[in-house]
Amino acid sequence: MAVIAPTGGTGTGTAAPRPVRPRHFIRLKLRVMGNNLRGQGWRVGLFIGGLLAGLWFAGTAFLMLAAPGFGDNPQGMLLTAGFGGALLVVGWLLLPLVFFGVDETLDPARFALLPLRRRTLVSGLLAAALVGTPTIATGLATLGIVVSALLLGGALAGLVQLIGVAAGLLVCVTGSRAITSAFAGMLRSRKVRDLAAVLLAVLAALLGPLQLLVIGGLGNADWDRLAEVARVLGWTPLAAPYTVGFDVVEGRAWAVPVKLLITAATVVALLAWWSRSLESAMVGTANAGPTKAAAGEPGAPVAQLFPRLLGRLPRDRYGALVAREARYWWRDMRRRANLITVAVVGVFVPVMVNVGGFTFGADPDALRMTASAVSVSLSMLFVGALAAVTLANQFGFDGSAYAANVIAGVPGRLELRARVVAFSLYIVPMLVVISAGLGLFLQEPGWIPVAAGTLFAAYGAGLAVNLAISVIGAYSLPETSNPFALNSGAGMAKSLLAFLAMIASAAAAVPMVVATALLGDVWQWLALPVGVGYGFGAVLLGLYITGDLLDRRMPELLATVASRR
DSSP, X not given: OOOSOOOXXXXXXXXXXXXXXXXXXXXXXXXXXXXXXXXXXXXXXXXXXXXHHHHHHHHHHHHHHHHHHHTTOHHHHHHHHXXXXXXXXXXXXXXXXXXXXXXXXXXXXXXXXXXXXXHHHXXXXXXXXXXXXXXXXXXXXXXXXXXXXXXXXXXHHHHHHHHHHHHHHHHHHHHHHHHHHHHHHHHHOTTSHHHHHHHHHHHHHHHHHHHHHHHHHXXXXXXXXXXXXXXXXXXXXXXXXXXXXXXHHTTOTTHHHHHHHHHHHHHHHHHHHHHHHHIIIIISOOOOOOOOOOOSSTTHHHHHHSOGGGTTSOSSHHHHHHHHHHHHHXXXXXXXHHHHHHHHHHHHHHHHHHSSOOOOSSOHHHHHHHHHHHHHHHHHHHHHHHHHHGGGGHHHHHGGGGHHHHHHTOOHHHHHHHXXXXXXXXXXHHHHHHHHHHHHHTTOGGGXXXXXXXXXXXXXXXXXXXXXXXXXXXXXXXXXXXXXXXXXXXXXXXXXXXXXXXXXXXXXXXXXXXXXXXXXXHHHHHHHHHHHHHHHHHHHHHHHHHHHHHHHHHHHHHHHHSOOO
């Protein structure tokens, strides 16, 4: 579809060039979405499911944010607007990196050869990003703050808060696009991938102390102190646009232009950041740097395929597949982003679940130890299932390149076994560090075997489940260098598949948690060998069943994961 009208000379009857407006990007996105959904019943179903889920969450959040207005509670409005607005902005910034990704219906790479100014491209992509289920759901949900302001402060407060809600929506969308674009560029550069992992790990480590602060505040029920924290948040870009209505209610009209100025400056800064990283992170290509010349000795090209740490792999089809997958997980941006997600979530989720303890009844020490052991096992259940979910769309990473394996006739079990081994080369060391680190953090070294056993059992069961899902429920990914990009409708597919895979993986490893609760100290000696054996057996069973399924579905799988743009 043409975006820019053709240019022509003057005085010859040729139409003058028409400027490109943001509405053209919106129309283009709607047309592309319609074309992608046409004749694809499953995509239509997922799109409708995403709309219904977004409306459900929007309605629930709307009622929560409007409750202070109906209850005539100004302090409640401050708390919901301050903490709710800050949580909403943080969610928009982090969730695309960790779970949902960003809709890339309009791939910026498609505009690379068009004579568009950077300002035009950024404004158009921003306008197109505002037309989507997450944006509409967020806008509907935050209207609850407008209702509270209207009921508590009248029409003027409601009008001011409506302006603030619109400004807050711009902060959410521009922040999400800017941070995913920036991290896309970071993850492309292998020189800074370690820095990106460290920064995300530090951010994850800060969530634990923040959780302690929030839990302590709620436990003490000191609402005045929480209100002071909400006031402070109201002067930050996180919650400034969502508290302007409360300022009108409290008679501080002078604060409204100041907070709106803070919000406007934040949006401008985010747009500038996004504009600078857009070409390099989403359109341009990274410089591969100088390459070493291959040695003249026999077998040198084959030897270069195998990383040094995998030099003992057999020089056959299986060894080549493992070496290829290992390199892909280390170098491919999309896969590397998933590895960072597992590392980050594996750090802060166990801390969030296991902070504190429980004391009941006449023997509080024993009950506290049992409850803590069970909570450790439950947190490891989640981490192991999440680690395996990364393979739920493993063939989608390959896209049309999977045709080489289909043409070569690689057996299904061999293909899947090589992929599992290559992926586990990165995940298994993470699991060992997570389980050992959690036991040392809780000052309970005896729980390390329990944590590791549950973790490996959940990981093995998750691999078995996700191997089948990767063959049956694969979906295509857009041809873009942004590792967080998704095709239209794929966000719902990713969320649904991940949810189902995690539920099935966790359910398959629940016996480990039950054994932790029932067997007590004896389980500390049995958990690790039983968990490793359980997970290994689940993987073997999954390879046996899914291998035959892959042999039968290779052509259909290739047609599914090949990009259709």
